[in-house]
Amino acid sequence: MINKINSLAEYLQKYQESVANPENFWEGIAETHFWRKKWDQVLDWNFDGPGAPDVKWFVNGKLNITENIFERNMHMRKDQVAIIWEPNDPKEKEVRLTYGELFEKVKQFANALKKIGIKKGDRVAIYLPMVPELAIAMLACARIGAIHSIVFAGFSATALADRINDATCNLVITSDGGYRGTKTIPLKKIVDDALENCPSVQNTIVLNRTGEDITMVEGRDIWWHDLIKDVDCDNVAEVMDAEDMLFILYTSGSTGKPKGVVHTTGGYMIYSEYTFKNVFQYSDGDIWWCTADIGWVTGHSYIVYVPLLSGATSVMFEGVPTWPDAGRFWEIVDKYKINQFYTAPTAIRALVAQGDEWVTKHDLSSLKVLGTVGEPINEEAWRWYHDLVGKGRCPIVDTWWQTETGGIMISPLAGITPTKPSLATLPLPGVQPMLVDHEGKELKGNGVEGILCIKHPWPGMLRTTYGDHERCYQTYFANYPGYYFTGDGAKRDEEGYYRIIGRVDDVINVSGHRIGTAEVEDAINQHPKVNESAVVGYPHPIKGAGIYAYVICEPLSDNELANIEAEIRSTVTKFIGPIAKPDQIQIVSGLPKTRSGKIMRRILRKIGEGDASNLGDTSTLLDPGVVDEIIDGAKVEVKR
Ligand code: WTA
Numbered sequence: 001m002i003n004k005i006n007s008l009a010e011y012l013q014k015y016q017e018s019v020a021n022p023e024n025f026w027e028g029i030a031e032t033h034f035w036r037k038k039w040d041q042v043l044d045w046n047f048d049g050p051g052a053p054d055v056k057w058f059v060n061g062k063l064n065i066t067e068n069i070f071e072r073n074m075h076m077r078k079d080q081v082a083i084i085w086e087p088n089d090p091k092e093k094e095v096r097l098t099y100g101e102l103f104e105k106v107k108q109f110a111n112a113l114k115k116i117g118i119k120k121g122d123r124v125a126i127y128l129p130m131v132p133e134l135a136i137a138m139l140a141c142a143r144i145g146a147i148h149s150i151v152f153a154g155f156s157a158t159a160l161a162d163r164i165n166d167a168t169c170n171l172v173i174t175s176d177g178g179y180r181g182t183k184t185i186p187l188k189k190i191v192d193d194a195l196e197n198c199p200s201v202q203n204t205i206v207l208n209r210t211g212e213d214i215t216m217v218e219g220r221d222i223w224w225h226d227l228i229k230d231v232d233c234d235n236v237a238e239v240m241d242a243e244d245m246l247f248i249l250y251t252s253g254s255t256g257k258p259k260g261v262v263h264t265t266g267g268y269m270i271y272s273e274y275t276f277k278n279v280f281q282y283s284d285g286d287i288w289w290c291t292a293d294i295g296w297v298t299g300h301s302y303i304v305y306v307p308l309l310s311g312a313t314s315v316m317f318e319g320v321p322t323w324p325d326a327g328r329f330w331e332i333v334d335k336y337k338i339n340q341f342y343t344a345p346t347a348i349r350a351l352v353a354q355g356d357e358w359v360t361k362h363d364l365s366s367l368k369v370l371g372t373v374g375e376p377i378n379e380e381a382w383r384w385y386h387d388l389v390g391k392g393r394c395p396i397v398d399t400w401w402q403t404e405t406g407g408i409m410i411s412p413l414a415g416i417t418p419t420k421p422s423l424a425t426l427p428l429p430g431v432q433p434m435l436v437d438h439e440g441k442e443l444k445g446n447g448v449e450g451i452l453c454i455k456h457p458w459p460g461m462l463r464t465t466y467g468d469h470e471r472c473y474q475t476y477f478a479n480y481p482g483y484y485f486t487g488d489g490a491k492r493d494e495e496g497y498y499r500i501i502g503r504v505d506d507v508i509n510v511s512g513h514r515i516g517t518a519e520v521e522d523a524i525n526q527h528p529k530v531n532e533s534a535v536v537g538y539p540h541p542i543k544g545a546g547i548y549a550y551v552i553c554e555p556l557s558d559n560e561l562a563n564i565e566a567e568i569r570s571t572v573t574k575f576i577g578p579i580a581k582p583d584q585i586q587i588v589s590g591l592p593k594t595r596s597g598k599i600m601r602r603i604l605r606k607i608g609e610g611d612a613s614n615l616g617d618t619s620t621l622l623d624p625g626v627v628d629e630i631i632d633g634a635k636v637e638v639k640r
Contacts (some may be wrong), residue, residue, distance in 0.1 A: 004277040018429040034072045037062035045457045048481045057267035057459045064237035066143045069308045070103040085132045088179035088319035098589025107235035109140035112227045120145030125169040129178025145238035149248040154631040155191035155577040168200040177210035179321035188214040242266025246397040251403040252516035254505040260466030271460025272407035273309040281414045286339035289315035295315030297403040326354035330362035343369035344512040348381045369414040371397045375544045382421040400424040406460025423499045432456045440480040453483035508537035508545045523575035538608030546583035548608040584635040590626040
């Protein structure tokens with residue numbers, strides 16, 4: 001088991017050790033795990049040069065991550081609750097699965113997957129609501145060495161089909177429907193639509209969750225409960241190489257379609273588990289709750305893999321923070337006596353707006369540590385969280401990381417690192433951040449601001465982007481050769497603490513969800529009346545960033561004009577999903593372009609921010625008049 005750091009002095013010492021000799025450091029941690037065969041070499045790496053990135057941790061080591069969750073923990077945790085599942089509707093009974101029970105279910109489902117021919121290396125798409133079977137399905141895939149690709153159940157049929165095809169999945173695991181607050185989402189229907197364009201899929205497994213009417217396609221679709229009937233629970237885990245793929249998770253970038261970030265077995269396991277006890281100071285017997293959806297990396301790591309590797313009790317919530325009322329989070333904290341609570345700033349801001357009484361009427365005395373992730377937390381939200389939710393006695397860990405990093409990278413260690421509102425503070429041991437200027441020159445010393453890169457590999461980092469290794473190099477390693485480029489800007493203050501400022505590329509963090517502006521533009525451009533569009537982020541009081549779309553249309557009749565905004569929103573919903581719907585749509589006659597035809601997004605961003613007083617050099621614009629027109633028609637108040 002991993003020992004936790006207990007003091008700031010110990011952190012500083014461990015940090016120094018981890019930088020001076022990373023291989024020794026990580027080897028010491030990996031020794032505490034269960035390996036079928038130890039590695040020959042701790043690390044082999046190359047961030048630049050032929051084949052880059054080429055990163056291998058624990059070379060030739062053999063293991064299975066589920067043996068580290070179950071077999072390793074079983075002797076002491078068989079009867080300990082592993083997952084507490086809280087349903088959407090508080091009137092429905094919760095489910096508690098012990099490590100022993102979860103293990104049986106995972107082995108049985110693993111055997112069921114084998115029964116329909118799924119084997120090591122196959123890609124399995126999972127499109128499920130937040131139900132225990134989602135965790136069971138992902139762990140069963142890992143058990144047999146199939147690579148899961150979980151798609152957030154809010155994505156549309158088109159987005160799902162894109163992801164299934166990119167990874168050529170041969171199986172989709174879904175449910176008839178899913179509940180979210182007052183809504184029922186017809187998941188199977190969405191899968192049916194997606195599968196019209198997915199030739200690689202041979203089967204779907206369908207869980208009965210909502211009981212609504214669905215069509216089962218003969219020969220393709222199998223009910224989960226029928227499939228596991230008469231399947232036994234004897235299962236020996238597939239032996240995986242440390243560098244065998246564990247999962248693919250699609251995420252948005254600056255250009256093109258979302259890319260499949262690939263994580264491998266050994267490094268992801270060692271790194272992500274290491275972060276948990278240190279950042280959150282989890283102790284045996286604590287009840288842990290991460291409110292994310294398993295469709296995003298936070299849920300992969302901090303609802304399923306990491307807490308279970310650590311032998312924790314992990315709460316999984318099917319619903320939303322505001323239903324049946326805005327006290328739902330705090331009611332659940334009280335119900336299960338949650339000790340560590342991990343959520344996103346957007347949820348905090350939404351709850352701040354609902355009033356303090358939703359918090360104060362619940363007993364939150366069990367809380368010890370509060371965490372945030374996904375976007376910068378503004379000082380006001382931080383103070384509310386700290387003072388009202390944590391009653392001033394719970395440290396807040398503002399954790400910076402990414403889908404690509406596998407686990408938390410920069411964060412206070414709860415109760416150990418002195419915190420400051422809205423600062424992610426210091427890197428975890430083993431993480432070597434650096435700031436560079438636009439030319440790629442390292443900015444040394446404190447009190448500097450630049451682009452955040454990472455100097456040295458850490459075990460949990462992505463290895464490639466599925467099916468397109470060159471794209472991985474171009475996206476993360478080409479901009480600043482020799483370093484991993486995060487896409488974020490950051491400031492290192494006088495004390496050496498990091499403050500994450502936000503994305504420096506064309507990615508917007510909307511309610512903590514990563515959305516690429518190019519993807520939204522592509523979706524908008526599918527509308528038959530749209531000629532061109534440009535999308536930027538703009539400050540939004542709850543979501544952090546909202547989506548602002550400037551759209552050029554063909555000549556529209558009055559009637560068409562009256563409906564165009566709603567139609568554009570539904571086009572985006574169809575091609576991506578409701579999370580990418582623009583908040584503001586402005587129909588314009590032109591966009592600010594340079595003579596070479598490049599859109600000057602900087603100008604559109606400034607207008608979206610409501611400040612056109614300092615637009616910088618616009619002399620290279622083809623038609624400077626278009627800027628005034630856009631300011632005049634802006635959807636937000638703009639200072640000139
Ligand atoms: C942003 C989520 C500020 C950042 C785990 C990053 C943050 C992107 C923080 C990754 C934080 C994440 N403070 N910004 N504490 N945590 N971000 O891949 O812009 O969904 O690049 O991973 O979220 O989002 P992703």
